[in-house]
Amino acid sequence: xxxxxxxxxxxxxxxxxxxxxxxxxxxxxxxxxxxxxxxxxxxxxxxxxxxxxxxxxxxxxxxxxxxxxxxxxxxxxxxxxxxxxxxxxxxxxxxxxxxxxxxxxxxxxxxxxxxxxxxxxxxxxxxxxxxxxxxxxxxxxxxxxxxxxxxxxxxxxxxxxxxxxxxxxxxxxxxxxxxxxxxxxxxxxxxxxxxxxxxxxxxxxxxxxxxxxxxxxxxxxxxxxxxxxxxxxxxxxxxxxxxxxxxxxxxxxxxxxxxxxxxxxxxxxxxxxxxxxxxxxxxxxxxxxxxxxxxxxxxxxxxxxxxx
Numbered sequence: 681x682x683x684x685x686x687x688x689x690x691x692x693x694x695x696x697x698x699x700x701x702x703x704x705x706x707x708x709x710x711x712x713x714x715x716x717x718x719x720x721x722x723x724x725x726x727x728x729x730x731x732x733x734x735x736x737x738x739x740x741x742x743x744x745x746x747x748x749x750x751x752x753x754x755x756x757x758x759x760x761x762x763x764x765x766x767x768x769x770x771x772x773x774x775x776x777x778x779x780x781x782x783x784x785x786x787x788x789x790x791x792x793x794x795x796x797x798x799x800x801x802x803x804x805x806x807x808x809x810x811x812x813x814x815x816x817x818x819x820x821x822x823x824x825x826x827x828x829x830x831x832x833x834x835x836x837x838x839x840x841x842x843x844x845x846x847x848x849x850x851x852x853x854x855x856x857x858x859x860x861x862x863x864x865x866x867x868x869x870x871x872x873x874x875x876x877x878x879x880x881x882x883x884x885x886x887x888x889x890x891x892x893x894x895x896x897x898x899x900x901x902x903x904x905x906x907x908x909x910x911x912x913x914x915x916x917x918x919x920x921x922x923x924x925x926x927x928x929x930x931x932x933x934x935x936x937x938x939x940x941x942x943x944x945x946x947x948x949x950x951x952x953x954x955x956x957x958x959x960x961x962x963x964x965x966x967x968x969x970x971x972x973x974x975x976x977x978x979x980x981x982x983x984x985x986x987x988x
Contacts, residue, residue, distance in 0.1 A: 682715040682740065683765060684781055684788075684841070687758030689751045690772035691721040694730055696889060697772040699806060704776045705738055714781055715740045717761055718772075719754040722747055752853035752863040755837070759847050767844050769837035769864075774800070775809050775887040783884035784841040793846065794877050795868070797830055798839040798884025799823075804891040812887060825882040833923045835868020835878055839886050842871065850874050854914070861904030862911050862924075869915060894951050894958060898965040905969020925963075926970055934967040 686704055690697055697718070704716050716738075720727050722745055731743045744761055748754040759767055766788045770776060780798065787796045801819045803809040812819050823830070850870045857863035872878060892900065908924045921927055937944045944964060951958040 681763050682713055684709075684714045684768055684785055685758070685762035685764035685766070685844075686714065686716045686768045686770055686781070687719060687755055687762065688716060688770050688772055689719045689721070689748070689754035689758070690723065690727060691748075691754075692723045692725045692727070693772040694723065694725045694727050697727065698730060700772055700775055700889075701734060701741070703778075704770065704780075705741070706778055707776070707781050708779050709781055709785075711738070711740045715742060715763060717742045717744055717758045719748065719758045720745045721754055749855060750858040750863070752857050753855045756852045756855065759844060759852050762844055765843060765845070766841055767847060768841040769839075770886065771838050771888070773889045774838050775803075775813075775889065777813075777885045777887075780839075780884055780886055783881050787879055787881060788841065788843065792843065793875055794879055795835065795840060795842045795846075795871055796879050796881050796884065797834060797836065798880075798886065799882045800836065800839045801885060801887045803887045803889050805889060809887045809889055819885075821882065823880055823882070827880045827882075830878045830880050831923075832868035832872040832878065833865060834880075835864055835871065837864035837867075838888055839884060840864070840868075842876070846871065846874070846876055850876075857907055857910060860900050860907065862907035865924075866911050866914065869911075869920070894961075897962055901962045901966040902969035902972070905966040905971075906973040908966075908970050909973035925966065930963075930967055931971070934964060934971070937964055 701716065707714060718731055718741065720743065728743070728745065731741065735741045735743065742761065744757050746757055748757060755769060766785065768781065768784055783798065784796050787794060799821060801812055803812055853863050853867050857866065868878065908926050911924060912920050912926055944961065947957040948961045951961050
């Protein structure tokens with residue numbers, strides 16, 4: 681039986697999955713010690729045919745197609761099917777270092793009731809991945825390398841591992857998170873409340889290949905804002921509001937920009953050359969999503985009252 685199962689959700693991502701999967705298989709563990717479960721939401725881009733060829737030479741690759749409603753459902757299918765005691769989450773556009781699994785396993789072999797989050801390096805494309813792979817000084821990091829533990833806010837499932845028994849104990853991913861964002865943070869929140877310590881392992885490195893255009897990122901941030909409200913309604917605590925930016929201050933600043941659309945347009949026009957402007961505009965769209973979801977929740981009881 682494998683010791684660790686890598687769960688990879690995908691949907692029409694063959695362009696990135698094809699180069700990513702070999703890096704997941706080129707680990708410094710014996711093939712019998714790990715498995716890779718590709719949970720495919722019925723892709724139509726040749727993913728099934730590609731995996732059939734890969735499985736012919738790699739029996740530790742398993743293909744799990746299904747009509748999954750989102751990444752949460754796809755990952756849950758992987759958790760259910762996993763044969764390893766430890767489950768590692770990796771996405772179909774994230775390249776793995778050859779010792780990625782070893783660094784995760786080292787912690788799980790030493791203690792229980794832990795999750796491990798590694799270093800996810802952001803890269804623009806395959807060439808950028810090769811460059812940062814070979815030039816560690818260019819990788820950057822969200823956390824100091826000396827940091828030992830993380831709060832639930834950083835339980836990001838592009839590079840995170842948990843014992844399967846703990847995932848089942850807390851109820852796996854919440855499949856009501858069908859849009860973009862926060863299904864992983866919400867699981868991290870429940871794991872932490874259940875006594876699972878989230879460790880940080882900077883040597884467990886993988887490389888997230890994404891270069892999302894600004895306009896697309898604005899839409900993703902709006903969807904993430906909607907997911908924030910879903911998160912808060914499930915866990916109505918101030919810590920959730922504060923950590924996810926759903927506070928009176930952020931809502932108030934958003935209202936200022938709403939009343940002065942020319943100011944927002946000013947920053948948006950400069951987003952390509954100013955990180956400050958880009959972050960401000962994307963945060964505006966995030967809070968727009970929060971407000972959209974709050975308004976929708978308020979409108980629904982009124983509609984139900986009128987129908988009644």
